[in-house]
Amino acid sequence: MAAKSPADSTPRRPVLSVSARKIKDNAADWHNLMMKWERLNDNGFTTANKIVNMKISEQFQDNKLEIACDNSATESEKPTPKYNEELDNCCAELLETLKHMTKIQLKMEKLTSTTKAICDLETFHHGAGNCTAPFFHTWPTPYFYEVSLKLSEMYKKELQLKQTVVQEIAHSADQDLMMVYLSSWLYQPYIENSSKLLLEAMLLETGHRQC
Helix, strand or coil, X not given: CCCCCHHHHCCCCCCCCHHHHHHHHHHHHHXXXXXXXXXHHHHHHXXXXXXHHHHHHHHHHHHHHHHHCCCCCCHHHCXXXXXXXXXXXXXXXXXXXXXXXXXXHXXXXXXXXXXXXXXXXXXXXXXXXXXXXXXXXXXXXXXXXXXXXXXXXXXXXXXHHHHHHXXXXXXXXXXXXXXXXXXXXXXXXXXXXXHHHHHHXXXXXXXXXXX
16 A cells, blocks of 8 residues: 655645635735834824924923013014924924825725625625625625724724824914824824724634634
């Protein structure tokens, strides 16, 4: 009796369909985009924090200057506001961070639309109402779209908030409001805690994570 070759005794991994491979790739892309977003969020917070500190320092110096100025001085004699190059550079840096985040959010929307197209294709092939076997373990195909859409909407709302922060943070004279902007950038209220669980569940389902 011929001995089995090592190749014969090695269990073969199931061959994924084109749609399943695309969904698996999308899950990896979601992970990479969310990690990039977090790095940009940390960088943006550092920059926004510098902006707020410079604004508060400027206000403190301006108040000291006003007290020192003679009340009888005419408007033309009062010092004009000084141009702050460092503040300007920080604002430009924060705007650049926002641009990168915008690109990431658009890629997230594209992933969601791709997943929707796969769902539509599966429905077309198998007919509406007919249950098909899961691509991987337990998730039906439409659930990948539901998760993608949920994540995409979170990041879309968060991006809109960040756009407001970038527009307003350097122009606000209210210290409390500046701290609210800073806090909202850091804690990202529209990105729910469930986002990490959804991502991990998707990675586990597609085989990127092991139980």
